Amino acid sequence: xxxxxxxxxxxxxxxxxxxxxxxxxxxxxxxxxxxxxxxxxxxxxxxxxxxxxxxxxxxxxxxxxxxxxxxxxxxxxxxxxxxxxxxxxxxxxxxxxxxxxxxxxxxxxxxxxxxxxxxxxxxxxxxxxxxxxxxxxxxxxxxxxxxxxxxxxxxxxxxxxxxxxxxxxxxxxxxxxxxxxxxxxxxxxxxxxxxxxxxxxxxxxxxxxxxxxxxxxxxxxxx
Amino acid sequence: xxxxxxxxxxxxxxxxxxxxxxxxxxxxxxxxxxxxxxxxxxxxxxxxxxxxxxxxxxxxxxxxxxxxxxxxxxxxxxxxxxxxxxxxxxxxxxxxxxxxxxxxxxxxxxxxxxxxxxxxxxxxxx
Numbered sequence: 001x002x003x004x005x006x007x008x009x010x011x012x013x014x015x016x017x018x019x020x021x022x023x024x025x026x027x028x029x030x031x032x033x034x035x036x037x038x039x040x041x042x043x044x045x046x047x048x049x050x051x052x053x054x055x056x057x058x059x060x061x062x063x064x065x066x067x068x069x070x071x072x073x074x075x076x077x078x079x080x081x082x083x084x085x086x087x088x089x090x091x092x093x094x095x096x097x098x099x100x101x102x103x104x105x106x107x108x109x110x111x112x113x114x115x116x117x118x119x120x121x122x123x124x125x126x127x128x129x130x131x132x133x134x135x136x137x138x139x140x141x142x143x144x145x146x147x148x149x150x151x152x153x154x155x156x157x158x159x160x161x162x163x164x165x166x167x168x169x170x171x172x173x174x175x176x177x178x179x180x181x182x183x184x185x186x187x188x189x190x191x192x193x194x195x196x197x198x199x200x201x202x203x204x205x206x207x208x209x210x211x212x213x214x215x216x217x218x219x220x221x222x223x
Numbered sequence: 224x225x226x227x228x229x230x231x232x233x234x235x236x237x238x239x240x241x242x243x244x245x246x247x248x249x250x251x252x253x254x255x256x257x258x259x260x261x262x263x264x265x266x267x268x269x270x271x272x273x274x275x276x277x278x279x280x281x282x283x284x285x286x287x288x289x290x291x292x293x294x295x296x297x298x299x300x301x302x303x304x305x306x307x308x309x310x311x312x313x314x315x316x317x318x319x320x321x322x323x324x325x326x327x328x329x330x331x332x333x334x335x336x337x338x339x340x341x342x343x344x345x346x347x348x349x
Contacts, residue, residue: 002347005253009245009267009341091238122274123238151321152274184322187331 013127016095020130027107030213031115033129035153036137038119041163043071044196045137046114050078052206056220057111057213062101064093064118071116081105092123095130111218112209121146125153132216133158138182140164140173147181154185159192161205166195239275242341243283249343250293259348262296266345270338271305272321305338 008014024031034042043063050059060081063072072084083101085093098115105113115131117124125134136157138146141164147154154160160182162175175193182189190208194201214220250265269275277300288294305318309325310332316325323333 001257001259001349002345003253003257003259004345005249005343007249007343009242009249009343012245012248013241090241092241094241126238126274127241148321150274152272155272155321155323184320184324187323187333 010126010128013095016099017128017130020095020098021132023102024107024113024130024132027110028218029107029110029113030216030218031113031129031131033115033117033124033131033134034137035117035121035124035134035157036119036139037121037142040119040137040139040142041196042116042119042137043074045161045163045194046075046116047078048196048199048202049114049206049209050075050080052202053112053210056210057218058109060105060110060113062093062098062113062115064097064116066090066118081110087118091118091120092127093117093129094127098129111220112213121150121153125156133212135159135161137161137163138178140167140175140178141171142173144173144175144177144181147178147185151185154182154189157186157189159190159205159208162191162193163196165193165200166198237276237279237283239279239283240287242275243280243287246280246284246343247287247293250296250346253346254292254348257348260292261349262293263347263349264297264299265343265347266299267301268303268340268342268344269300270303270340272335272339273341275341277302303338303340306336307333308336309333 036042046061061075063075063082063084064087065071066087066089069084072082075082083104085097093115115129134157136153138160162178179191192201192205194205210220250262254262269277281298284298307318308315309328309330311330312325312328314325314327324331
């Protein structure tokens with residue numbers, strides 16, 4: 001017997017993500033999902049961003065890793081609330097894992113929550129967690145062919161941070177080609193060239209992020 | 224409940240494992256609804272833009288259904304090409320080479336209308 005069923009396979013996760021989103025919205029909390037391959041600089045970016053915006057907004061972080069709590073310890077040293085999720089093998093975070101962290105935060109004390117996903121250029125793009133938007137990092141040593149090889153993540157992201165530009169003199173990577181390739185896959189992508197090592201370009205990212213949080217109705221301290 | 228082996232091992236698990244689990248949950252639910260005992264096959268539509276490798280999904284499905292009422296069921300997967308509609312000139316076209324630009328008017332205001340989702344469309348049961 002043939003049964004016709006038209007169902008999205010990721011429906012269960014999407015539903016949980018929507019429930020998460022409703023909770024974030026109710027608390028006036030802006031949430032972004034930070035994705036990249038391993039070693040592109042997600043935790044370094046967060047360390048810098050926490051310092052750069054500490055006088056303006058109250059941040060919390062969810063750290064996703066297959067194993068270890070090293071990243072959460074790095075964030076905790078900055079004195080902000082952080083929860084580590086160890087996926088124990090899974091290559092991405094999903095809506096359910098994010099929901100399980102809610103009891104560890106007081107959302108009333110936060111303006112911005114960052115979900116640092118498991119380092120992986122493929123899987124995290126497929127699973128919503130309830131975020132307002134996705135931010136991805138591509139570091140220049142990874143090469144300019146990544147947008148065409150991994151189109152989904154570039155297509156789904158609102159912001160692309162091109163990191164480690166201090167290494168440009170040493171690697172065979174043309175930053176203009178990265179941008180051109182990324183814009184083909186996602187013509188609305190906002191891009192910043194940054195170096196978490198030297199701090200170059202980070203001010204523009206901070207300004208963009210402050211504006212993104214403010215535009216969602218969150219009242220920021222200072223300017 | 225004790226974790227299944229794929230949840231407890233220190234291995235790098237592909238996301239097809241999670242997808243297979245969601246798929247199995249939906250298939251079971253539909254089988255109960257239709258009072259079916261055996262699953263012969265399930266037909267899936269896999270969007271070109273989705274990051275799914277059909278062979279990995281088949282492998283995960285086979286491993287995870289082994290010894291259950293779903294064992295032996297065949298997954299028939301069809302890759303759905305990426306299609307978009309231009310918001311400006313309303314032209315509908317197949318998106319080539321992941322380039323989100325209208326071939327008629329060069330607009331980049333493109334709504335994806337097919338090729339991004341993963342869905343189950345049909346099941347054959349006894």
